[in-house]
Amino acid sequence: xxxxxxxxxxxxxxxxxxxxxxxxxxxxxxxxxxxxxxxxxxxxxxxxxxxxxxxxxxxxxxxxxxxxxxxxxxxxxxxxxxxxxxxxxxxxxxxxxxxxxxxxxxxxxxxxxxxxxxxxxxxxxxxxxxxxxxxxxxxxxxxxxxxxxxxxxxxxxxxxxxxxxxxxxxxxxxxxxxxxxxxxxxxxxxxxxxxxxxxxxxxxxxxxxxxxxxxxxxxxxxxxxxxxxxxxxxxxxxxxxxxxxxxxxxxxxxxxxxxxxxxxxxxxxxxxxxxxxxxxxxxxxxxxxxxxxxxxxxxxxxxxxxxxxxxxxxxxxxxxxxxxxxxxxxxxxxxxxxxxxxxxxxxxxxxxxxxxxxxxxxxxxxxxxxxxxxxxxxxxxxxxxxxxxxxxxxxxxxxxxxxxxxxxxxxxxxxxxxxxx
Numbered sequence: 001x002x003x004x005x006x007x008x009x010x011x012x013x014x015x016x017x018x019x020x021x022x023x024x025x026x027x028x029x030x031x032x033x034x035x036x037x038x039x040x041x042x043x044x045x046x047x048x049x050x051x052x053x054x055x056x057x058x059x060x061x062x063x064x065x066x067x068x069x070x071x072x073x074x075x076x077x078x079x080x081x082x083x084x085x086x087x088x089x090x091x092x093x094x095x096x097x098x099x100x101x102x103x104x105x106x107x108x109x110x111x112x113x114x115x116x117x118x119x120x121x122x123x124x125x126x127x128x129x130x131x132x133x134x135x136x137x138x139x140x141x142x143x144x145x146x147x148x149x150x151x152x153x154x155x156x157x158x159x160x161x162x163x164x165x166x167x168x169x170x171x172x173x174x175x176x177x178x179x180x181x182x183x184x185x186x187x188x189x190x191x192x193x194x195x196x197x198x199x200x201x202x203x204x205x206x207x208x209x210x211x212x213x214x215x216x217x218x219x220x221x222x223x224x225x226x227x228x229x230x231x232x233x234x235x236x237x238x239x240x241x242x243x244x245x246x247x248x249x250x251x252x253x254x255x256x257x258x259x260x261x262x263x264x265x266x267x268x269x270x271x272x273x274x275x276x277x278x279x280x281x282x283x284x285x286x287x288x289x290x291x292x293x294x295x296x297x298x299x300x301x302x303x304x305x306x307x308x309x310x311x312x313x314x315x316x317x318x319x320x321x322x323x324x325x326x327x328x329x330x331x332x333x334x335x336x337x338x339x340x341x342x343x344x345x346x347x348x349x350x351x352x353x354x355x356x357x358x359x360x361x362x363x364x365x366x367x368x369x370x371x372x373x374x375x376x377x378x379x380x381x382x383x384x385x386x387x388x389x390x391x392x393x394x395x396x397x398x399x400x401x402x403x404x405x406x407x408x409x410x411x412x413x414x415x416x417x418x419x420x421x
Contacts, residue, residue: 162178224246
């Protein structure tokens with residue numbers, strides 16, 4: 001099979017690379033290869049509860065969400081940022097709206113109509129889709145090989161874009177299997193690590209990591225609502241935010257936890273554990289809590305007292321029993337302090353495949369400004385294969401699209417330069 005450009009990976013970064021390449025160089029023969037039976041599987045599952053396309057906050061603030069990679073990604077996001085994502089969706093007949101949190105969604109909240117329109121547009125421009133084609137590791141565009149149900153298939157291209165995703169959600173295609181062949185060919189890669197992930201806790205009442213059996217059996221899957229978290233790792237700016245998260249069988253996950261997952265993960269890697277403070281009553285001042293706890297309760301039990309005076313019951317009450325010794329529960333000062341600042345210790349992130357996204361990947365120093373591997377001319381890299389991370393909220397998808405657009409433009413430039421020489 002002979003094509004001008006081979007794109008490996010039919011997720012958002014790969015599809016955007018194909019679109020960008022054709023925008024810069026119409027008529028190019030482009031083929032998209034993927035090991036899965038259909039395109040955009042992770043994209044569809046991520047949008048199952050409402051496709052979060054991007055975020056509406058000011059661009060300067062948006063760019064800073066990428067942490068240590070903000071400066072690296074800024075030129076790409078300047079070229080294809082939040083508003084560009086919304087405009088791009090609108091061009092495919094998908095209007096968007098801004099939710100109360102500032103996140104941007106399609107008006108129908110669905111991923112499938114956008115993906116269908118996208119694929120239809122690409123096929124209309126001549127893009128070939130070769131599914132059930134697993135890339136076998138070659139970086140020379142002229143000597144590509146794929147494993148298929150019908151046997152190995154050779155492909156000769158003039159440019160290659162790799163957009164194989166990170167290392168999470170392996171069942172949808174992002175299995176990180178590309179790390180070994182790239183490393184074997186001398187491409188520097190930062191180890192893949194879980195991002196936007198849950199954590200296992202160390203409970204005082206559990207013999208090992210995780211909750212006590214009683215707490216896990218009764219409260220796994222239940223949310224902690226209307227709480228606030230503060231985490232102040234040594235030498236770093238403290239994280240403080242209100243919201244909610246969920247108890248799991250072994251620990252914690254959910255939006256508040258994901259928002260500080262990079263800090264928790266990095267602290268655990270350095271110190272073996274990380275402890276954050278949980279405010280169970282963020283609308284109450286410490287003095288008001290103290291007064292309510294110290295109010296005479298007569299013959300009422302502590303649980304009845306806390307429920308009637310402070311609205312503490314259910315999972316919040318159970319957590320107090322889980323984390324505090326009996327003597328602390330019996331002392332008003334200690335109990336009052338715990339209600340406003342209950343320490344929760346986490347000791348390990350959940351496995352990589354459970355994470356929403358991954359950190360690590362191909363190091364930026366291995367790439368030129370067009371996202372081409374300097375050691376392998378003609379081979380470009382995009383999406384979560386690159387070493388960056390971001391919180392949930394539309395930032396992940398936007399950066400995948402932005403890097404895909406840059407890699408596609410880079411491949412088009414490569415083809416044009418070759419033709420001109």
